[in-house]
Amino acid sequence: MNKKGYFLIFALAILFLVFSINTSFATSETIYQSSDHQLDTYDKKIVTLKVDTLSYKLHETKQYLKIEVKKGYRNKYKIKSYKIKFSDKKAKLVKVNNKKYIKIKVPLYNSLSWIKINYLTKGKVKKESTSFKNSKFRVVKFFKGKKSNVKIIQEGITDYINGENFPTINYQKIKITAKNKKSKINQIKLLYRDYTTGEEGSKIFYGHGRNSLTTNLYGTYYGYGFDEVIVRYY
Structure with missing residues (x-):
């Protein structure tokens, strides 16, 4: 095998090693409401x-x-x-x-x-x-994880129908903050369940390596909003 062949194998080995290290250090955690x-x-x-x-x-x-x-x-x-x-x-x-x-x-x-x-x-x-029965509501939810804390503010109305309260959220503010400045946020996945259909849904945001992220959501959500957060770090 000539020198070019050895060099190509060596370069591929280095790339594989770098990829393996990055993958091994990429971590994620699931944070539940506290x-x-x-x-x-x-x-x-x-x-x-x-x-x-x-x-x-x-x-x-x-x-x-x-x-x-x-x-x-x-x-x-x-x-x-x-x-x-x-x-x-x-x-x-x-x-x-x-x-x-x-x-x-x-x-x-x-x-x-x-x-x-x-x-x-x-x-x-x-x-x-x-x-x-029918009311305007404002909810502040707290999620405490090992590496990050999440705070979600929800606003909307509650309708009293057939003896039960049904909330409709029309605004949400999500703030996630890593506890350690060395923790860089890659992706945030928020999970919720729609009570009208029973189906689970999700919203995904990207942190782009930042230590904290704040985002606003406008739109109608039928249910109690996000109850589980999955955070992926670099």
Whole structure:
């Protein structure tokens, strides 16, 4: 074999070695949701009601109902009392001594059915009520991986149909940050399930070797959005 042949074999061997090293060092991880913070908003004329839900691993959940008199009505309106109904309890009347803001803890394994609010006021509106069905929501999901953390913000509406809540997401913001500056992001794959069809879907983004990536998604997603993230590194 002549020198050119040996040189060609040597060059191919070097290329194969470089490719093998790059492939061996390319890693990926699947990151699952660790917690989320959801805020459902119900807008009335005098007050704004917000259902604040914080969920952790092992399905631990804390939920509060926050009611606040709007700024334009605070001089004329105060909350005198309210009557509230939870899913597994009888309706209960509670006096609150004329407050502009109240916070109610939702009992464990219960959901909110309805509330009637009575005001101390000389204005025309003496009371308001709402059922906790259709709402605007904002969810912040947290994913903690070994090499990266992911934060997803989702906004949309919830429709109450045949006794169940069906969320429709119309905006999502995804931010991924590598914990180590040496970790370079190659590809991000976000997985979700469409509840209208039952089919799984995915979105893929490329990090181009960056240490962090932020992207916005506009469009309709029927379901609870992304619940699994696969990150590939260089």
